[in-house]
Amino acid sequence: MKCTIALAGNPNCGKTTMFNDLTGSNQYVGNWPGVTVEKKEGALKGHKDVTIQDLPGIYSLSPYTLEEVVARGYLVREKPDAIINIVDGTNVERNLYLTTQLIELGIPVVIAMNMIDIVRKNGDRIDLARLGEELGCAVVETSALRGEGSMTAAEKAIKAAAAPRAGEHPHVFTGSVEHALAHIEESISGRVEAEKLRWYAIKLFERDEKVLAELALDQALIDHLETHIQDCETELDDDAESIITNQRYAYISKIVDRCVKKKAPRHSLSPSDRVDRVVTNRVLALPIFAAVMFLVYWLAMGPFGTFLTDWTNDVFAAEWLQAGSRALLEGWGVAGWLTGLVSDGIIGGVGAVLGFVPQMLVLFLMLAVLEDVGYMARVAFIMDRIFRKFGLSGKSFIPMLIGSGCGVPGVLASRTIENDRDRKMTIMTTCFVPCGAKMPIIGLFAGALFDGSGLVAVSAYFIGVAAIVLSGVLLKKTRPFAGEPAPFVMELPAYHLPSGKNVFRATWERGWSFIKRAGTVILASSVILWFLQGFGFADGVFGMVEDNNSSLLAAIGSAAAFLFAPLGFGDWQSAVATFTGLIAKENVVSTFGVLFHVGEEIGEDDPALWSAVALHYTQLSAYSFMIFNLLCAPCFAAMGAIRREMNNARWTAAAIGYMCGFAYAAALIVYQLGGLITGQVNFGAGTAAALAVLALLLFLIFRPNRYDSDHRRSTASSLDRKDKARA
Incomplete structure (x- = not known):
């Protein structure tokens, strides 16, 4: 039986690790139709007819970010047969908010209580059986990092898909809220699928405009429902969305009190918290980050990386491939122009790119280790307070950092930025940072005209950073990029030892992407360049x-x-x-x-x-x-x-x-x-x-931002004062 299982969970809950554990090498990576959010799907190991769909990491099904829009659209319209909801066992209360929304969709849900090894290590206890009874779904303990329990969760999801539980949902809401939701369900019954009736009722209660557009309700019914919603808001003295949110958290708090027992006192610091007190300290954070990045780039671009690149360029590409192919073709009596095309045009051009691959792989390996350990999430947090002053998000720093090695993975890394406006601005500015391929240009002019001065390279990086900062200021004053950077919300995962399998998988995926994209483009362009240089009119x-x-x-x-x-x-x-x-x-x-x-x-x-x-x-x-x-x-x-x-x-x-x-x-x-x-x-x-x-640039930099809310308010109050003065 064909079956599709969606993986859903908060960012950094271990969802990607579980996806890799369930699918192995049977993965397909692309973009969701019409958007730049990465789409991953694969066949479950040992079950060719079971597809695992990895949804973007999200905190809720409210469409605030592009990832949440994608996840919500997929779950509502594509109708997977079951959902595995990955819950971070060390942060149960925060993760269960999404869980309650998923269960209300009417799709069979299996909860994978992940990072259970850390829960045990901390001495905490989670009553999985009681938690399952409270939520009305199966709960399985898992440790995706150690390969524990993932397949059990998948098998339970397959069984749940074969026996769907249409219409079941937890009793989250109480009092007048439940009465209003029941009334909405009765009013729209027959217009939507029975299993999604409760979910649509909640969204109508929250005045979700997208749902109103989807259901195309007549105005009389909308007015009728609005009256009941307003009555509920008046009674509870709050807006509809806040009412729903508060009741969700009240329900979740009760469940956690019954099912989760923490060994440590409520306000005690975990080992990760104690490390973060130093690593994210306002004074020490930047020096520590500079030291870590110096070590990474020293390994990637220093003696070790240079040795690998020199050997690839001088021995592998020049002596083995280029010279070897030339000697072979000449020995076969191949025409000179064809020999030049193959050895100089194709192999020489592609070889120039392959020479950078060893350094890129070392860089990707080091960055993958930092990601898996949990440090890169802290870097974005550290840089946010600096970048925000120039209209960029802290997450913009990661693509720029990676772009200093190569612009291709730097641009690809921008997909971690949820806000579409911030992501576009990051893409437009990331390549200002001098990448490894630009270093020969800097070295050439520094040696030929500036006596090998190191200040030339330093100034090149300074100019790249200055271009990013100025661009942030300039672009934020235009309509497409106007507005404050998106609120910076990021789950800081607990520190842990890196998984060799995850690190090498991430390194290989990024490295192969670089080789494939750069190699194919260089191959075609090298042939064209060789032809244009070698042919003409004489x-x-x-x-x-x-x-x-x-x-x-x-x-x-x-x-x-x-x-x-x-x-x-x-x-x-x-x-x-x-x-x-x-x-x-x-x-x-x-x-x-x-x-x-x-x-x-x-x-x-x-x-x-x-x-x-x-x-x-x-x-x-x-x-x-x-x-x-x-x-x-x-x-x-x-x-x-x-x-x-x-x-x-x-x-x-x-x-x-x-x-x-x-x-x-x-x-x-x-x-x-x-x-x-x-x-x-x-x-x-x-x-x-x-x-x-120069005058235009200075004007654009220092002019008031007419799209800024503070500027609009001050302009409006100034006009009001003028009107009063005239009166």
Whole structure:
């Protein structure tokens, strides 16, 4: 018998761990139709006809966040055969709020009392049998992290699905509330499915507009129901939603008192609480976080990560794949152009991306450990009070942190942000942080024109962070992004030792996503770049050319070079390097090597390349070029990630356009005004444009926010005073 079981629970209750335990490798990951919330489903191990659907982590079925909208829509419309409600055994009272709502849907529910190992360790006791009697459903003790009880919960859910209990629900509500709900049920009976009658009655009582729209009730019936609701509000002296919420918590409190016995005193601190007193301390939190991140990046990007990347680039990609394929094809007598396409175009282009994979995997491994331990949830909490001042949520920091390694997983990490407005803003700004692929550009110019100064790299990160902060201020004053950042609500899970299975699964999923997306885009773009560099018109005849100045790439670059002239690098080589940087940022260095005829085996520390770059640029024009390429649209792979997360072509174009426009403005101001100060640039149209852009930016930053509620109130009171003065 085919059966669909939905997993539902609060964030950080162990739902994903249980999903992995139940499905193993039989998983399918995508996005829910029309939204960017991740959708996971898989076949239950040993039961090919049983599908496990992992719902987003939610606190209730009230549609305040995108995750709650998705979960509610799925449960109400898709009608799973049963629900496994994962409850954090260390926080039963808070988790049962969602449980009461799920049971009222009329769908068979099995409660998985998770983290039971921690409950036992704490010396607490939960009377599962009595809890099941109170709620009218089966309760199973589980520890998903240890693989304990998950399959038992699934088997009970399968049995419950075969014998549904339509119409059953706990006796949560009392007095006039129950009377009003009964009256609403009677009034709408026949308009909705019997098993969901109680749920719809509660939503009508709460004046849920979406439910009113779904049921399409006539106005006379709406007015009739509204009278009963108002009577209940008058009697209880509160609004309908608060009345329902209060009675839920009163009911849950009684159940917890009867079924849960805590060994520790009510207000005592758990071991996690004691650690958090230090880790989330206002003074110590940031230094501790800086030390942890330094260690992570030292392991990923330091000697160990560099060794792995150098071996992948120099041995695996260059000697084994590239040189080996060239020798093999030449030995077979394959045509030179096809040999160049395969070894230089395809393998060389994809190899440049594969070189970064070891560092990415080490970074993903370390971040997965921090996530599984429970520290990353604290990081978002720590950064929230800082980011909130600039219109961003604390959860925006995680994508930006990950983006410093690679923009692709950084953009993908934005899906943890519930608020759609905050998520879009995070996606538009995450790639301002210099990623690992931009490091060769910084190293090249630092060595060629700034005597290897470390301040160049430091300034690059400072500029990226400044761009994020300024963007937060600017965008919050526009209609699409107006309003306070969403309230920051996050469950802080108890600290625990990381699970090797979970850590390696998360590392592999992120790493494979990077390889798959980046590799496919680079493969196609490398072939196109190879063709444009190798072919052109010579003496009026189209064919392969030896001089790059005669190539199609040179013609395209020359046509677009005028766009960059105000920025100080208006030659076709710089234009081409900028365009190839859109394919992959590390392509900028290799493109310079080819176009300046340095040779094929080049790197950012190649002395010959340094000399060629130093002859081609001044310090000011080089710095302008670097700023533009650090801040403009990211590589194709990251653009693809932006397209996937935005899930909308217009928003994707707006995000890429904003990044390019911001980068152009920053580079224009730096080159034109910097050149005016140093005497390298004479006052002219470009300088006037830079002054105008700077004035516009300052105006947009410091102008009052007309969408801010405080500003609207002060404006309204000012108008009132003027009206009274006239009177």
